[in-house]
Amino acid sequence: QSALTQPPSASGSPGQSVTISCTGTSSDVGGYNYVSWYQQHPGKAPKLMIYEVSKRPSGVPDRFSGSKSGNTASLTVSGLQAEDEADYYCSSFAGSNNFVVFGGGTKLTVL
Amino acid sequence: QEQLVESGGGVVQPGRSLRLSCAASGFTFSSYAMHWVRQAPGKGLEWVAIISFDETHKYYADSVKGRFTISRDNSKNTLYLQMTSLRPEDTAVFYCVKDRGGYAYQSYGMDVWGQGTTVTVSS
Numbered sequence: 001q002s003a004l005t006q007p008p009s010a011s012g013s014p015g016q017s018v019t020i021s022c023t024g025t026s027s028d029v030g031g032y033n034y035v036s037w038y039q040q041h042p043g044k045a046p047k048l049m050i051y052e053v054s055k056r057p058s059g060v061p062d063r064f065s066g067s068k069s070g071n072t073a074s075l076t077v078s079g080l081q082a083e084d085e086a087d088y089y090c091s092s093f094a095g096s097n098n099f100v101v102f103g104g105g106t107k108l109t110v111l
Numbered sequence: 112q113e114q115l116v117e118s119g120g121g122v123v124q125p126g127r128s129l130r131l132s133c134a135a136s137g138f139t140f141s142s143y144a145m146h147w148v149r150q151a152p153g154k155g156l157e158w159v160a161i162i163s164f165d166e167t168h169k170y171y172a173d174s175v176k177g178r179f180t181i182s183r184d185n186s187k188n189t190l191y192l193q194m195t196s197l198r199p200e201d202t203a204v205f206y207c208v209k210d211r212g213g214y215a216y217q218s219y220g221m222d223v224w225g226q227g228t229t230v231t232v233s234s
């Protein structure tokens with residue numbers, strides 16, 4: 001069982017928006033602004049999409065955005081495109097005991 | 112460009128040891144904290160360990176604490192993971208990952224990932 005809870009699946013049609021949630025506790029998501037999101041296509045290494053809750057690395061389209069409220073972080077993908085179909089994982093710093101915890105992953109399907 | 116290349120994976124019997132290596136290039140390796148992250152077949156990501164840029168701070172997941180040791184050689188731009196007392200549940204693809212920060216007081220996000228090396232623990 002993963003430390004952070006994500007829905008196993010999400011879907012949307014091209015051009016639509018979809019939001020993926022990531023629920024933790026006050027010891028991880030709620031306690032620090034160090035939430036990241038990763039995109040992983042089949043057979044590929046993960047790619048950083050969002051860091052520190054809402055910041056985008058250079059090269060990541062602004063269709064990807066992140067936010068947090070209490071113990072729940074969210075990733076929103078706007079203007080869905082076919083290439084967005086992938087697995088998405090959230091992670092959070094969790095203090096010096098657990099350090100980094102991941103969510104179980106969400107499979108995003110573009111219909 | 113920034114690149115990480117893992118090596119050292121393979122098939123090993125339960126209880127045996129294995130050392131993974133990760134060669135870094137395209138960035139100042141000695142300035143950044145580094146992680147190992149693993150992914151069991153068909154499963155999600157699991158954080159394994161982190162080491163600060165200067166090796167002063169190291170942290171491990173409970174599942175590997177006391178069995179795995181992370182280290183680095185900044186003169187060789189190389190990260191290591193020494194794995195002992197391997198178990199079948201350690202079977203996974205192991206990724207070498209660069210953190211955006213250096214001190215390992217927290218993780219600022221993992222921005223460069225290697226292609227992974229596969230470890231299979233089986234008799």
